[in-house]
Amino acid sequence: MCLAVPMKVIELREDRTGVCELENIRYDVDLSLIESVQLDDFVIVHAGFAIEKLDIEEANERLQLFEDLAETYREDV
Amino acid sequence: MKYIDGFRNHRTARVITEEIHELAEQAGDARLMEVCGSHTMSIARYGIRKILPRSVRLISGPGCPVCVTDAAYIDAAVELAGKGIHVATFGDMLKVPGSSGTLAGARSEGAHIHVCYSPLDALRIAAENPSEQVVFLAIGFETTIPPVISILKRAAAQNIQNVSILTAFKLVPPALEALADDRDVAVNGFLLPPHVSAIIGAGAYRGFVRDYRLPGVIAGFEPLDILLGVRDLLQQLAEGKAELVNQYERVVREQGNRIALALMDHYLKTADASWRGIGTIPGSGLVLREEFLNYDATVKFGVSVQGGKPDMRCRCGDVLRGIIFPDECPLFNTECTPVSPVGPCMVSSEGSCAAYFKYSR
Amino acid sequence: MTDTERILLGHGGGGRLSRNLIENEIVTRFGGKGPLAGLPDGARLQLGGETLVFSTDSFVVSPLEFPGGDIGKLAVHGTVNDVSVSGAVPLWLSLALIIEEGLEMNTLRRILDSIRTASEEIGVQVVTGDTKVVARGQCDGIYINTAGIGRAIPGLNTAVNKILPGDAVIASGTLGDHGMAVMAAREKLTLNNALESDTASVHRLVAAVSQWADRVKFMRDPTRGGAAAVLGEIVENSSFGISLREESIPYNPDARAVAEVLGIDLLHVASEGRMLLVCSPDIADSLLQSWKKLPEGAGAAIIGEVTEEAGRVVLETQIGGRRMVDIPQGELLPRIC
Numbered sequence: 127m128c129l130a131v132p133m134k135v136i137e138l139r140e141d142r143t144g145v146c147e148l149e150n151i152r153y154d155v156d157l158s159l160i161e162s163v164q165l166d167d168f169v170i171v172h173a174g175f176a177i178e179k180l181d182i183e184e185a186n187e188r189l190q191l192f193e194d195l196a197e198t199y200r201e202d203v
Numbered sequence: 204m205k206y207i208d209g210f211r212n213h214r215t216a217r218v219i220t221e222e223i224h225e226l227a228e229q230a231g232d233a234r235l236m237e238v239c240g241s242h243t244m245s246i247a248r249y250g251i252r253k254i255l256p257r258s259v260r261l262i263s264g265p266g267c268p269v270c271v272t273d274a275a276y277i278d279a280a281v282e283l284a285g286k287g288i289h290v291a292t293f294g295d296m297l298k299v300p301g302s303s304g305t306l307a308g309a310r311s312e313g314a315h316i317h318v319c320y321s322p323l324d325a326l327r328i329a330a331e332n333p334s335e336q337v338v339f340l341a342i343g344f345e346t347t348i349p350p351v352i353s354i355l356k357r358a359a360a361q362n363i364q365n366v367s368i369l370t371a372f373k374l375v376p377p378a379l380e381a382l383a384d385d386r387d388v389a390v391n392g393f394l395l396p397p398h399v400s401a402i403i404g405a406g407a408y409r410g411f412v413r414d415y416r417l418p419g420v421i422a423g424f425e426p427l428d429i430l431l432g433v434r435d436l437l438q439q440l441a442e443g444k445a446e447l448v449n450q451y452e453r454v455v456r457e458q459g460n461r462i463a464l465a466l467m468d469h470y471l472k473t474a475d476a477s478w479r480g481i482g483t484i485p486g487s488g489l490v491l492r493e494e495f496l497n498y499d500a501t502v503k504f505g506v507s508v509q510g511g512k513p514d515m516r517c518r519c520g521d522v523l524r525g526i527i528f529p530d531e532c533p534l535f536n537t538e539c540t541p542v543s544p545v546g547p548c549m550v551s552s553e554g555s556c557a558a559y560f561k562y563s564r
Numbered sequence: 565m566t567d568t569e570r571i572l573l574g575h576g577g578g579g580r581l582s583r584n585l586i587e588n589e590i591v592t593r594f595g596g597k598g599p600l601a602g603l604p605d606g607a608r609l610q611l612g613g614e615t616l617v618f619s620t621d622s623f624v625v626s627p628l629e630f631p632g633g634d635i636g637k638l639a640v641h642g643t644v645n646d647v648s649v650s651g652a653v654p655l656w657l658s659l660a661l662i663i664e665e666g667l668e669m670n671t672l673r674r675i676l677d678s679i680r681t682a683s684e685e686i687g688v689q690v691v692t693g694d695t696k697v698v699a700r701g702q703c704d705g706i707y708i709n710t711a712g713i714g715r716a717i718p719g720l721n722t723a724v725n726k727i728l729p730g731d732a733v734i735a736s737g738t739l740g741d742h743g744m745a746v747m748a749a750r751e752k753l754t755l756n757n758a759l760e761s762d763t764a765s766v767h768r769l770v771a772a773v774s775q776w777a778d779r780v781k782f783m784r785d786p787t788r789g790g791a792a793a794v795l796g797e798i799v800e801n802s803s804f805g806i807s808l809r810e811e812s813i814p815y816n817p818d819a820r821a822v823a824e825v826l827g828i829d830l831l832h833v834a835s836e837g838r839m840l841l842v843c844s845p846d847i848a849d850s851l852l853q854s855w856k857k858l859p860e861g862a863g864a865a866i867i868g869e870v871t872e873e874a875g876r877v878v879l880e881t882q883i884g885g886r887r888m889v890d891i892p893q894g895e896l897l898p899r900i901c
Contacts, residue, residue: 159349173322
């Protein structure tokens, strides 16, 4: 129920809803809880609503951190 | 799925796990509690407990709103369904035991029960059936409350008058205080919920962490997020610190979601709330303000959420407070199974007992 | 604290509730001995010197037409596959239709054409059937039952008690596509390239393994309840267990994405054109290669092995953890086959 997935905004509508995408799935999402959404923003979707934006820079930094950590992993440990 | 798979990297997990094992030696016994259904499920689904050192105990607290739903609430929902009202609900609620039956049972007897992935489905059902009454079972923590309340806003805008909600909204921070006050619980660190925090903001916990001197880490629900969260908590314990750390900055801001908070404040006010298995926690619930009681199903249809006789043998409360593990409950996997649950922890897809039954037996 | 005894949707889910119903109400009445013993997909029957396999299945999928197939195609593949995985060459089908008043004739024609195409491709013949019509509102478009008869392939007689620790567990392709395709269609999750059901016949996959007949211990198609239900059932009350490697299990990325969004575990989701097979470790690689030569086996992979941890199916997770794989409980996904 707390399930929430990061999706990309690919279409905006006047009534503060839009379409979001994860891989090849397109999903109708209510965007009324988010300020100033733009196309190509990433949002966290819960129960059909975007509840927050995903900060891509922060996300990429975190992914990079994880990749760097992975590099330090030695198979013989 | 870059922003999903990148957080499940095998080698990264091994590195962080090694750090955890090293820190555990200095941290002493760690009883870390999470209060988020997604954390409960991720921990179980990825088998995280099996890779942690023995001195680190990950406890699943009351993180699932379905699990803390009173039997009396189910009774009220069944009563509404019995009056021919269309009941729209998240799927997990179907099998929660009331005092004498479930919504699934009501459905098999012909009641109109609709399973929804989103509260917007309830609005759609109401719009498509203008001569019927639709009630949405409005349970949830702060992540879910703004989406549910949004449908009232949209209903007003579209002049949809045949929809209302049966509320059982609950707030996480008061529950954290109750758990920290509870001497039986004896938790020394909290893994804080990612998406509740997205709504209420990291700042919402600062007072709690300071007043109770308990380390808290806001962590995402992917397995690497959780492992990092555990590592941070152990580091704090090793260093004798009690700070709030936001490890989910990619989503959680200090102030939270301003629009969502304003929406909640507009429609709702705080009240005491009863948490099944735990008891009444003051100020831990939200109810509709007077001017919006036309959307309140108890007022509209004259049902009340009270009474309720849950099975007295049920130990969900002790499980939810982390006092016992699910398999320490005498009913676990004997009389209480997902097929025939005695208590809600076994019912919800994010319930501790359900997770344990499914993944850890 | 139970409701009045009634049938619940969960009883049709293919999980524990379904099994309880079958064991308590069906097996008790019709015998746990003879062909029904062990509840195989297909009953093995002796007629003269021949062994025949006989199986039946009903189809109530909604929506009737979905990307990659329709209820007709499903009705042929479902029963043909039950016959095939019981170690037989499918020969004949019966076809019973229950049609709702008001169904468009063109829809019926498309479904019947689908049935014809599927059976011709497989080389199985529809030889008998029945048609009923019920009033509007009584069966949601069309319900179909098919029953199939096949001739057993000599030597290919699988049995759970032949399974030994060390045996390989092989999947013939990506798991869970069908269930996710139907759910996506029903929930109107549009995809850029629609997620297609994997509905297909596995009869050629079965034929391909008949050369190793005595080393193939178990075959089944993971329909309702998915791989978890199939594997969970065979370890129950057995002296062995199964260990799966999450990273080795083939999944379609689009199916994974739908599963993420809906919060569903693909191991619990039906496929309608896949096989799970358990065999001796020494032939596993050759068997895998023989499957990969067929288009319907291109995605095949060894996903785990049989262990001595009796009665348990365990998964080594993506991050190095370990957890159980349980038989799904109830109506995870209603009306997907």
